Amino acid sequence: MTTERVLRAGIVGAGWMGKTHAEAWRANQGRGELVAVADMSEARAQELCDQFGADGARAHSSLEALLADDRVEAVDICLPHHLHAPTILAAARAGKHVLCEKPLCLTLEEAKAIRDGVGEAGVTYMSAHNNLFAAGLVEARRVLEAGTLGRVQYVRSTEAGHNANYKTRRPPVALAAGESSWDWRADPGKSGGGCVLDTGWHGAYRLLALAGSRPVEVAAMVSDYYIGVPGAEDTGAVLVRFENGATGYLFTSWAFGDPPGSFQFQVGAENGVLGGTATKVVYQLFGEQPVERELERRNTFAAEVEHFADVVTRDVSGLATWEHAARTLQLILGAYRAAEEKRTITLPEDPLSL
Numbered sequence: 001m002t003t004e005r006v007l008r009a010g011i012v013g014a015g016w017m018g019k020t021h022a023e024a025w026r027a028n029q030g031r032g033e034l035v036a037v038a039d040m041s042e043a044r045a046q047e048l049c050d051q052f053g054a055d056g057a058r059a060h061s062s063l064e065a066l067l068a069d070d071r072v073e074a075v076d077i078c079l080p081h082h083l084h085a086p087t088i089l090a091a092a093r094a095g096k097h098v099l100c101e102k103p104l105c106l107t108l109e110e111a112k113a114i115r116d117g118v119g120e121a122g123v124t125y126m127s128a129h130n131n132l133f134a135a136g137l138v139e140a141r142r143v144l145e146a147g148t149l150g151r152v153q154y155v156r157s158t159e160a161g162h163n164a165n166y167k168t169r170r171p172p173v174a175l176a177a178g179e180s181s182w183d184w185r186a187d188p189g190k191s192g193g194g195c196v197l198d199t200g201w202h203g204a205y206r207l208l209a210l211a212g213s214r215p216v217e218v219a220a221m222v223s224d225y226y227i228g229v230p231g232a233e234d235t236g237a238v239l240v241r242f243e244n245g246a247t248g249y250l251f252t253s254w255a256f257g258d259p260p261g262s263f264q265f266q267v268g269a270e271n272g273v274l275g276g277t278a279t280k281v282v283y284q285l286f287g288e289q290p291v292e293r294e295l296e297r298r299n300t301f302a303a304e305v306e307h308f309a310d311v312v313t314r315d316v317s318g319l320a321t322w323e324h325a326a327r328t329l330q331l332i333l334g335a336y337r338a339a340e341e342k343r344t345i346t347l348p349e350d351p352l353s354l
């Protein structure tokens with residue numbers, strides 16, 4: 001009988017996503033376990049260890065202490081955006097595998113340093129692209145790959161909703177009195193942008209996954225209708241041309257989402273059309289009856305942690321690689337430039353240039 005290799009992880013950042021990821025590690029008992037948590041608030045780190053950690057899980061008050069913890073093989077980064085690049089690099093230097101929340105980082109220079117640092121250390125890097133594991137998107141990609149719909153010619157992806165909590169700074173999980181997960185987002189020096197880089201990141205990597213091709217041109221408009229963070233948009237409309245000729249449209253907003261019942265993503269192809277949500281896919285070949293599939297909702301965070309454990313311990317090829325994330329960053333930074341310069345931007349073959 002073979003025993004399953006269990007990946008020992010440490011989370012850095014015990015806020016909103018830190019808690020969600022801790023639950024996800026707990027849900028993967030037998031494949032992975034949470035052996036440490038670090039946060040500036042050691043009390044918050046301790047709480048996650050107590051609630052979701054393996055026996056003897058340790059709370060640390062700094063990244064350095066967590067990286068020095070021999071039990072930790074992989075670091076799961078749930079920190080504000082400006083800390084992603086330095087933390088990924090420090091973890092790689094310490095020989096730890098890395099799962100990091102979106103976005104990959106804030107600049108293409110940082111993305112290059114991450115590629116080099118992770119490569120030199122010989123560790124695995126995976127971006128926390130949890131929506132790749134939503135049942136609807138998995139099924140849609142299966143249908144597209146089966147080929148009956150033919151060549152993909154149009155893709156649309158929406159990641160949007162009325163974010164009243166951001167507006168009022170009401171924290172999504174309990175932090176200390178006076179602290180809010182929205183505070184660092186309201187500082188463009190820490191968030192790196194607004195809704196397009198933050199929430200829109202999910203819509204952007206979904207768009208790339210559906211198009212199955214690299215983006216070559218981008219045009220965009222950004223607006224602020226509701227949140228009112230100086231220097232950061234709350235709404236973005238982004239048009240993309242892909243190398244395979246497909247046209248893409250990304251809509252993202254903290255002001256409003258699509259009306260209830262709308263598809264979250266949509267594909268127009270040579271032989272038919274497809275639409276989907278997290279739990280549903282509908283497709284129709286031209287002239288035929290639509291095929292509708294209702295799917296069981298998946299915990300996308302638990303699925304993402306399971307995939308990370310598979311990539312590290314079973315050598316499964318990764319879905320949310322550095323390349324996928326760097327291409328997403330190139331598209332989003334290109335969209336910002338397009339909006340600012342009011343023109344269409346060409347996206348070079350090299351994901352590290354614009």
Ligand SMILES: NC(=O)c1ccc[n+]([C@@H]2O[C@H](COP(=O)([O-])OP(=O)(O)OC[C@H]3O[C@@H](n4cnc5c(N)ncnc54)[C@H](O)[C@@H]3O)[C@@H](O)[C@H]2O)c1
Nearest residue numbers: 013014015016017018039040041078079080101102103181
């Ligand atoms: N996938 C999703 O759906 C989703 C949803 C929300 C957030 N996120 C991402 O998760 C990440 C974290 O966002 P959040 O909303 O959880 O933030 P948060 O503010 O709720 O939590 C951040 C935590 O990091 C800690 N921290 C900050 N600086 C630190 C440092 N130098 N050392 C140690 N700890 C430090 C804070 O004390 C806090 O506990 C971001 O990248 C965000 O984009 C993803």
